[in-house]
Amino acid sequence: MPKAHSHDHAHDGHDHSHAHDAGFPDHVELGARPRRNRKSASLRALVRETLLAPSDFILPLFVMEGTKKKTPIASMPGVFRLTRDLVVAEAKRAYKLGIPAVALFPVIADKLKDKRATESANKDGLLQRTVRDLKNAVPGLTVITDVAMDPYSSDGHDGLVEKGRILNDATLPILAEMALAQAAAGADIVAPSDMMDGRVGYLRAALDSFGHEDVGILAYSAKYASAFYGPFREALDSAPKHGDKKTYQMDPANRREALREAQLDVEEGADMVMVKPAGAYLDIIADIATSVTVPVAAYQVSGEYAMIMAAGKLGWLDADAALMEATLAIKRAGADAILTYGAIALAEKLG
Ligand code: PBG
Secondary structure, eight states: OTTHHHHHHHTSSSOOHHHHTTSOOTTOOSOOOGGGGGSSHHHHHHHOOOOOOGGGEEEEEEEESSSSOEEEOTTSTTOEEEEHHHHHHHHHHHHHTTOOEEEEEEOOOGGGOBTTOGGGGOTTSHHHHHHHHHHHHOTTSEEEEEEOSGGGBTTOOSSEEETTEEESTTTHHHHHHHHHHHHHHTOSEEEEOSOOTTHHHHHHHHHHHTTOTTOEEEEEEEEBOOGGGHHHHHHHTOOOSSSOSTTTSBOTTOSHHHHHHHHHHHHTTOSEEEEESOGGGHHHHHHHHHHOSSOEEEEEOHHHHHHHHHHHHTTSSOHHHHHHHHHHHHHHHTOSEEEETTHHHHHHHHO
């Protein structure tokens, strides 16, 4: 019996507080000592609830025109815009480390941008060429492409802009053309990140009618109008030229609305749903993971990565350890897949 004697002592009318200062508190009846399960590395390993593995990660890659060139992104240490050949090399490296998928984002020249994001449907556009290269060079790798107008739009918005308004239904055919070009190039999964209503169902129908029924849809279902996308927009030079994205991306204050978005996307045919950003939205990840039956992805976005790396550079924290902890927390919350700019560094450490 644990601490059978402590009762006697507690009720014998004497003040034993001094003697008990260094001992186990009287009021804990069962001798519960959670620390027992933490006393050695092997025991900690045995009882660990969440395990990160390289197979949890999706590596986002920024692709630009040219060959054998990489340009740094100031706010994202260790992340570069890469020409196609270097994207292929980086993807190979990731795949060898056990990372199953990459997500591609093209850097589009200003002269190719217009209101209708015409370049996004170009069969031989930068993104489509990159997808073909990747599928040739690393056939086993899952290639995910983003469906949204912003990298191609002269307005820097995810939808078609008319008189300062983002038109929902008129955007859908543009997204469908984009997704079809990506699917035709060999994309395994298209990932609408635009937050237009009805786009998942629209894309599913378009893909199916052109024989792409095996191309999956990863829906950015709960994508918030977040301040954490800043570095990404710098990388692609894709910031909105006017206004903000609050009429389509979600209000960070809302939780139930995220469930509604995810449920609608699943009903419309999403194969996976995503929460974005991740770190400040762990409650949303947890809610969605328990309410849908499709896999849940979470995007640790550019600003989350930038914060950790910046503090690391200042010597204020250990960036590698913080990145590991932040992604572990995202998985613990319920994410099955995590997009992170730290995927390669993490996979190397998890080895
Ligand atoms: C485009 C898109 C964005 C991100 C992914 N796809 C930016 C935005 O919505 O403005 C952000 C990713 C990141 O910050 O890492 N629709």
